[in-house]
Amino acid sequence: METILEITLRSIAISGTATLLSASWGVPIGILLGLERFRGRFIVKGLFNALLGLPTVTLGLLLYLVLSRAGPLGFLHLLYTPLAISIGQSILITPIMVSFVTNSIESVEPEIKDLAKTLGASETQASLAVLRETKSGFLLAITASFSRAIAELGIALMLGRNLVGKTRVLTTFIALTTDTGDFAPAIALGVILLMIVSAVSLTINFLQRHDSWSRA
């Protein structure tokens, strides 16, 4: 029997990977949408906003069809692996990542860029000055995304199947043990899940109080 610690650590690893993956493309897209003014920008922004409420089971089903043996990416043999869950979650949280980053950049006063320029900054340096003003926005994007990933059930269940010692995570374990009437471990893991999500938020809150220029 695997321990609660193992399940917890696996959950953090899978959703952490999903967050990193999502950040690797979500942050650049968010920065682009926040800083640049191009044709169709509003449509792209609207699309990401609309996808904020993407149902996990719909995404899970879609990815199941793509990753299953008969699907277009079936040859990768990813189905029922931790990586499959990470990929699914990373897609799920991309709209959150993009919207949070874009909105936090847009909330910086437009004068900041002009200020940097008139003080002698080049176009690139001025953009960096704007990004520095949004550091807390980035942290918020990361935490909100991670919390959404670690708390979701649909994708973990459909792409992971709660395999003991392999793809069992906090949410699938809670759902399936509750099903069998075994409440004690389910409640324990429910509390742990809650603690992880709250701990992450509290840490960010604390970090936000620090000077975003401290290492500048």
Next chain:
Amino acid sequence: MESSIEVKDLTKKYGDITALDNVNLKVNRGQIFTVIGPNGSGKTTLLRIIAGIEEPTSGEMYFNGVRVDKDSLSDVREKGTMVFQRTALFNTTVQKNIAYGLKLRGYSKKQIEAQVKDALSTVKLEGYEKRWAKKLSGGEQQRVSLAMALALNTELLLLDEPTANLDPKNISIIEETISWVNRERGTTVIMATHNMFQAETLTHRTALLLGGKIMQMGTTQEIFGAPSKDLASFARLENVFSGNSTMLEEGTSVIDVGNGLQIEAPIKQTGKVTLFVRPEDIILSAKPLTSSARNMFRGRVAGISDLGSLVRLRVDAGKEFVVQITKRSFVEMGLNLGSEVYLVFKASSVHVV
């Protein structure tokens, strides 16, 4: 004199709106040049273009005699700094705000510290290094903005309404700093303002901007000595009266502005005219004065407002006048609401628009 900034046929359009319409001007090095005009006249746009943070739709600009284009834009941004009307500050300490531009220029840590300290003492904010910039009062924030520009010691300083919405104490610190930096460092200053009084007292040359067009340009004496209708149309003039003018044999005229008030002015004109007298040109006396001044009216103090070292009084002399005197005179004369006073001013202090 050598020019610092020269613009030729400058036009800026935002869609259908023309913000600047064929503007030509020349600012000499080491001078304080004011662009005066009402809100929306294009002052800010003009400054932003000169600062190199906005591109004109058409026209040319020369900085120290060199044509400004994409390649030499960085030169303007490095040697000129703009202080915005809406204070923009980085979300960090005062020290790091002021250090930003110095870091870009590659100054050492020691130099930066010294220059930050220097700039802060110029704007009378000694010891504010560690304070959070955005938590300061509006006036202090504006002074930090000015210090950010001063620390860079640029040869050109652009100020957009540097004292709008500030209290008299902050205004006087900022005005003193502007004239100090021009006098001691020889910095060329271009300032936008709608405050006629400020333009008149601080600056060498003035351009009047209305609807994106330069209506008038010249030395400060030329512009304000004989204010045009354009200037009077927006400048907050006080003691403005209208009435019928009658020519006198002496070559001056008397204007009957109503309520028994007859004001003598150095004009030869009959018919309806509008005139104004500046508050600081009026002498306030407790007793009737025998003097060369052609205008004297008896009135009572109807209002008092404290401007720090100055006091503004409203005096009812049939018509209401605004008079500005020093706090010291105010105290020495023992003035109160209702005190009887005499208003005295020369005919040459009466300006007809």
